Amino acid sequence: MRYKLSLIFSLLLAAGNVKAQSSKPIYTSKAYTVYPNRVVQGKYTASAISRTQLQSNYQSPANLYKSPVVDFKFSINGKDNEMPSGNDHHFSCLAQDNETPVIRFGESYVDKKAVPPGGYLKPSTIFRIRVDMQAMLNAFKTVGFYTCFNGDKIYKDDFKGVFVAGNTAPMIWDFNNIHNRPELELKDPDGDGIYETTLVLNKPQDANSTAAGWKLTKGVSNFPQYHSGYPLSDAVYNLSLEEMQNAVEPDSTFRTGKEWSGVWTRDISYSIILSMAILQPKVAIYSLMRKVKNGRIIQDTGTGGAYPVSSDRMIWAVAAWEVYKVTGDRDWLQKAYVIIKQSAADDTLNVYDSKTGLARGESSFLDWREETYPRWMQPADIYESECLGTSVVHYQANKVLAAMAGLLSDKNATASYTQQANIIKKGLNNLWLPTKGYYGQYLYGRNYKTVSPRSEALGEALAVLFDAADAGKQQSVIGNTPVNEFGIPCIYPQIPNILPYHNNAVWPFVEAYWAMASAKAGNEESVIRAISAIYRPVSLWLTNKENFVASDGDFAGTQINSSNMLWSLSGNIALVYKVLFGIHYNEGSLQFKPFVPKALAGTRSLDHFKYRDSWLNISMTGYGNQVKRITLDGTTITNGIIPAGLNGEHNINIILANNVVNGKSNLQPNYTAPETPVVTYAKGKLTWPKVEKAVGYRVIKNGGLIVKNSTLSYPVNAGEYAEYQVVSVDRKGINSFASEPMQVIPANSAQVIEAESLTNKSALDYKGFTGNGFVEVSKTKNLTLKISVKVNKGGIYAVDFRYANGNGPINTENKCAIRSLFVDKEFAGTVVLPQRGKGEWSNWGYSNVVKMKLSKGEHMISLQFRDANENMNSEINQAMIDHLRLIKLSAQ
Numbered sequence: 001m002r003y004k005l006s007l008i009f010s011l012l013l014a015a016g017n018v019k020a021q022s023s024k025p026i027y028t029s030k031a032y033t034v035y036p037n038r039v040v041q042g043k044y045t046a047s048a049i050s051r052t053q054l055q056s057n058y059q060s061p062a063n064l065y066k067s068p069v070v071d072f073k074f075s076i077n078g079k080d081n082e083m084p085s086g087n088d089h090h091f092s093c094l095a096q097d098n099e100t101p102v103i104r105f106g107e108s109y110v111d112k113k114a115v116p117p118g119g120y121l122k123p124s125t126i127f128r129i130r131v132d133m134q135a136m137l138n139a140f141k142t143v144g145f146y147t148c149f150n151g152d153k154i155y156k157d158d159f160k161g162v163f164v165a166g167n168t169a170p171m172i173w174d175f176n177n178i179h180n181r182p183e184l185e186l187k188d189p190d191g192d193g194i195y196e197t198t199l200v201l202n203k204p205q206d207a208n209s210t211a212a213g214w215k216l217t218k219g220v221s222n223f224p225q226y227h228s229g230y231p232l233s234d235a236v237y238n239l240s241l242e243e244m245q246n247a248v249e250p251d252s253t254f255r256t257g258k259e260w261s262g263v264w265t266r267d268i269s270y271s272i273i274l275s276m277a278i279l280q281p282k283v284a285i286y287s288l289m290r291k292v293k294n295g296r297i298i299q300d301t302g303t304g305g306a307y308p309v310s311s312d313r314m315i316w317a318v319a320a321w322e323v324y325k326v327t328g329d330r331d332w333l334q335k336a337y338v339i340i341k342q343s344a345a346d347d348t349l350n351v352y353d354s355k356t357g358l359a360r361g362e363s364s365f366l367d368w369r370e371e372t373y374p375r376w377m378q379p380a381d382i383y384e385s386e387c388l389g390t391s392v393v394h395y396q397a398n399k400v401l402a403a404m405a406g407l408l409s410d411k412n413a414t415a416s417y418t419q420q421a422n423i424i425k426k427g428l429n430n431l432w433l434p435t436k437g438y439y440g441q442y443l444y445g446r447n448y449k450t451v452s453p454r455s456e457a458l459g460e461a462l463a464v465l466f467d468a469a470d471a472g473k474q475q476s477v478i479g480n481t482p483v484n485e486f487g488i489p490c491i492y493p494q495i496p497n498i499l500p501y502h503n504n505a506v507w508p509f510v511e512a513y514w515a516m517a518s519a520k521a522g523n524e525e526s527v528i529r530a531i532s533a534i535y536r537p538v539s540l541w542l543t544n545k546e547n548f549v550a551s552d553g554d555f556a557g558t559q560i561n562s563s564n565m566l567w568s569l570s571g572n573i574a575l576v577y578k579v580l581f582g583i584h585y586n587e588g589s590l591q592f593k594p595f596v597p598k599a600l601a602g603t604r605s606l607d608h609f610k611y612r613d614s615w616l617n618i619s620m621t622g623y624g625n626q627v628k629r630i631t632l633d634g635t636t637i638t639n640g641i642i643p644a645g646l647n648g649e650h651n652i653n654i655i656l657a658n659n660v661v662n663g664k665s666n667l668q669p670n671y672t673a674p675e676t677p678v679v680t681y682a683k684g685k686l687t688w689p690k691v692e693k694a695v696g697y698r699v700i701k702n703g704g705l706i707v708k709n710s711t712l713s714y715p716v717n718a719g720e721y722a723e724y725q726v727v728s729v730d731r732k733g734i735n736s737f738a739s740e741p742m743q744v745i746p747a748n749s750a751q752v753i754e755a756e757s758l759t760n761k762s763a764l765d766y767k768g769f770t771g772n773g774f775v776e777v778s779k780t781k782n783l784t785l786k787i788s789v790k791v792n793k794g795g796i797y798a799v800d801f802r803y804a805n806g807n808g809p810i811n812t813e814n815k816c817a818i819r820s821l822f823v824d825k826e827f828a829g830t831v832v833l834p835q836r837g838k839g840e841w842s843n844w845g846y847s848n849v850v851k852m853k854l855s856k857g858e859h860m861i862s863l864q865f866r867d868a869n870e871n872m873n874s875e876i877n878q879a880m881i882d883h884l885r886l887i888k889l890s891a892q
Contacts, residue, residue, distance in 0.1 A: 024036075063556070068092050070166060079152070103131050176370070252282065254280075275578070299311065358387075388441060392428070392466055493673045496674065519625070534575060580620075625661050686742060777863070803844065817877050
């Protein structure tokens with residue numbers, strides 16, 4: 001009783017002090033200021049009326065000052081195939097009713113009308129768009145296909161429609177998704193070859209505003225009660241608890257967001273790790289099991305048909321382990337271990353690169369390819385990329401497997417998984433950028449890979465949190481990774497001409513992981529900046545949004561957004577549990593490692609906090625990241641460790657040492673890199689057009705820099721195999737992405753073996769193949785395709801396959817075809833044949849490359865379907881094989 005009275009008195013005293021100091025900021029930047037009871041951003045203010053009530057006058061400015069200049073581009077079949085990157089159409093919508101002239105497909109149109117000063121796009125502007133597609137239709141009639149500017153052929157049977165992409169809503173630049181928006185498809189109702197559509201721009205309903213107020217309406221007394229001297233902090237915590245309850249579906253699984261139904265593997269897993277394992281362990285288990293099929297973790301629908309082009313499903317393992325650490329449920333431990341172990345066995349063959357030690361596959365959660373990858377990269381290229389975030393996820397998954405195996409007495413497995421984790425950790429050195437002090441985004445390329453020097457926020461944070469980076473690198477990563485005024489952007493610098501979603505965007509759940517990583521690294525400036533970057537949006541918008549624009553902090557400018565977003569609210573709650581109180585779960589204990597920035601100094605409490613069979617009432621005073629004294633029911637304990645066997649209700653008191661914590665943040669203005677060069681090769685010379693804002697170009701040969709400052713061409717040796725790329729550089733020394741690899745292949749360095757020469761060719765009526773036909777591979781046809789090759793000179797060779805997979809679009813569904821490649825009965829690697837367009841069976845491209853060392857003489861290469869090659873669909877695992885290509889790269 002005396003403890004409670006003392007706590008109440010302390011809280012009242014603290015509340016009085018804060019009330020007197022409410023004008024003293026917690027955090028100030030050029031963009032906004034956070035106070036104990038409010039957030040101020042320009043003319044907008046959000047205030048905590050109490051710990052259960054907020055009000056805000058925020059209204060998105062996105063629709064008030066829209067430019068009337070509309071940039072757009074046409075598309076056949078939802079592909080970026082009208083003109084080279086950077087060549088768009090431009091039309092000035094200065095009237096209420098606007099109509100373009102008939103624009104010829106492939107010929108850039110620039111409106112000559114001048115935009116008057118202060119001229120903005122009027123509400124409900126009508127915009128009629130017309131394009132002449134007669135060249136395409138005539139080509140269909142005469143030769144059966146239309147050749148795009150980049151050489152891609154669109155066959156008549158594969159033609160799905162004409163679409164428009166652009167920079168003004170309802171248009172989007174996401175070519176992969178425009179087919180999902182009916183208004184963006186142009187029609188030719190009278191058959192004259194002129195396709196058209198009518199759009200309404202700047203609709204009144206698009207004027208984005210949020211609710212003026214929030215007041216707690218759901219009961220939250222069953223969850224931990226948080227009290228502090230900071231009304232804003234208390235209110236956004238309670239708002240997040242309420243939204244958490246909104247996210248629980250009638251079937252006791254988590255909903256991803258207000259606008260996102262269902263359970264998604266990465267969303268639920270990252271949310272569980274943040275705080276949902278603590279608050280809703282049963283719902284967490286139900287949700288995790290919803291993402292299991294055939295005893296393996298499901299990789300959600302994604303690029304090229306999901307797994308293994310996307311391979312971050314193993315974050316499920318980390319979430320499952322968090323649930324065990326919270327609950328101590330041995331039955332769950334056993335069940336999860338079997339699922340993770342089977343999934344990891346497939347990844348050993350399909351995902352891990354034995355040469356670099358890294359994991360292949362798309363960047364974790366960054367699953368819109370144009371948003372984080374160069375435009376030239378096809379799904380097979382994305383599979384071959386080796387990303388920071390995804391590799392760190394696999395590192396931690398193997399650590400989890402080792403720990404689980406130890407608890408379950410699977411001793412041999414413990415050593416094996418520990419070894420695999422160490423291999424990945426060592427492999428991360430391939431991504432370390434010593435001149436920048438943080439990790440690069442990914443390795444990418446084809447036969448030779450280079451590092452993308454962009455930072456990748458989630459991967460950087462996870463590398464620190466999971467100890468994939470050693471202690472010295474942890475502090476370097478937190479201190480040197482670029483952050484903006486509104487938070488840490490998903491990537492930095494940004495990609496030109498790509499609207500915000502992952503590009504030029506901040507995601508609050510990533511910011512939460514960054515806050516946790518900053519606390520772990522002992523960086524106070526970074527911690528308070530991250531906390532403020534989360535409090536600002538939820539306070540102004542009165543909901544936990546999915547994302548917002550990095551350059552202006554607004555939620556309205558991103559391609560897609562959602563309120564009541566599960567991982568955002570989970571991150572908000574994690575600030576209290578895992579940063580301020582520093583609650584960490586071990587296998588058999590709970591441990592406190594609090595971090596309270598000086599700006600948030602004072603007394604706070606967390607009552608009714610459940611840990612296994614006990615209920616904890618926790619109070620804490622002071623600031624810093626060192627504990628002066630911690631007591632359990634009045635008795636001092638060491639290292640802040642609470643044993644798992646504790647029962648009943650207990651009181652914990654933490655007194656911080658008020659120590660000064662140093663640290664810095666690398667605050668940078670939002671910045672966009674130059675565009676990627678488009679390189680061509682002819683007659684011993686590489687050439688490329690001038691890139692806007694570029695002041696120089698760097699030439700890369702076989703993954704290594706050979707020229708630091710080139711003009712617009714570069715002579716090469718046509719008699720020597722090499723793979724070249726070009727990077728544009730701006731006046732600040734910022735690099736673009738490297739261009740699409742250009743192979744210079746001497747005539748005697750390549751063999752092409754037609755698939756139809758190996759077995760019966762398919763009778764399917766597809767076009768665009770080489771030779772006399774092609775071969776179908778599926779779960780019932782040609783499970784093994786044997787290919788005899790003769791090598792005249794030993795050396796390192798690259799093998800890939802020209803294929804078609806029309807089972808789905810590039811960006812969704814789950815029918816990526818997978819095969820194992822054997823050379824002389826030895827496993828050589830996995831061949832991935834991703835989807836290339838729904839129903840587009842005449843759309844041919846090359847698979848990923850498998851490198852191998854071949855001696856002089858005859859060899860048997862076989863393409864096989866094995867158990868590990870099951871995709872996420874399980875039923876359809878099919879592609880058409882046109883030919884095999886064998887290229888000699890070097891003598892050794």
